[in-house]
Amino acid sequence: MQVEKDQDVVPFRNRVKEFAVKIKMGLVNQTKLITAASELVRNMLKYANGGEIEIEIISRGRDNGVKLTFKDKGPGILDIKLAMQDGYSTGKSLGLGLPGAKRLVSEFDIKSILGQGTTITVIKWANG
Amino acid sequence: MDRIPILRMGHFLLVTIQVDLYDRLALNLEADLVQMVSKTSAQGVLIDISAVSIVDSFMGRIIGNIASMCKIMDAHTVVVGMQPAVAITLIELGLPLKGVYTALDVQKGMNLLTSMIGSQGEDEDEEEDDFDS
Numbered sequence: 118m119q120v121e122k123d124q125d126v127v128p129f130r131n132r133v134k135e136f137a138v139k140i141k142m143g144l145v146n147q148t149k150l151i152t153a154a155s156e157l158v159r160n161m162l163k164y165a166n167g168g169e170i171e172i173e174i175i176s177r178g179r180d181n182g183v184k185l186t187f188k189d190k191g192p193g194i195l196d197i198k199l200a201m202q203d204g205y206s207t208g209k210s211l212g213l214g215l216p217g218a219k220r221l222v223s224e225f226d227i228k229s230i231l232g233q234g235t236t237i238t239v240i241k242w243a244n245g
Numbered sequence: 246m247d248r249i250p251i252l253r254m255g256h257f258l259l260v261t262i263q264v265d266l267y268d269r270l271a272l273n274l275e276a277d278l279v280q281m282v283s284k285t286s287a288q289g290v291l292i293d294i295s296a297v298s299i300v301d302s303f304m305g306r307i308i309g310n311i312a313s314m315c316k317i318m319d320a321h322t323v324v325v326g327m328q329p330a331v332a333i334t335l336i337e338l339g340l341p342l343k344g345v346y347t348a349l350d351v352q353k354g355m356n357l358l359t360s361m362i363g364s365q366g367e368d369e370d371e372e373e374d375d376f377d378s
Contacts, residue, residue: 123267123268123269124267124269126267126268127265127267130265130299131265144330145329145330145333145334147330148298148299148328148330148331148333148334149330149333149334149337151298151299152299152300152301152334152338155299155301155303156301156302156338159301159302159303203339210302210303210306211302211305211306211340213302213338213339213340214302216339217302217337217338217339217340218338220337220338220339221334221337221338
């Protein structure tokens, strides 16, 4: 799913919700996943003018989960460790997006190459 | 352009957010509310978010901004009706909404606003007001 402007955020969140409902994720976990997704998509719009997001359902044993892959071709992140710290932001925001999103999901992976872009993968298990 | 309606009720302004806010809408609401506070010299603002299922850091910041802006415009802000899942998510996200008054429902929020405005007129002889009574 392609995301390019502010108005794409709400439809994207609704898509994530559909997937979460499909695997019978609980309401709290759904809310956490969608909020994390919302933070990440916002980062993507703000720093990289949008990008591409893949939503898929994965399973591990008897547990199902939603996996989101955010790919952008933005400027990349200079210091990932620093970007993952609470309260650090190069923009004018609160600096909660990345660390906050990480706390809300089960698994979080970030790869960034300066000048080429950033890929963030998150997984939220239905029961985790 | 879409706007969130702001209702006037006596000294208060009432905002019920019934749709998922996208950024533009939230920013409009912020600007509209401050304008309305100034125009109607409202003393309190009640924001009902019971229909909002997602509050991310941006929305949280808007809510915080509204409260701070209204405060320097001499109006109190109370946010009511937050869903439990939203509260859990906000705290885990690291956004405790400091400085924003909250109440469980519209009725309690109204009581809170009324008592805040009531206590303003009197001399501050009590340090803590019991808002729940």
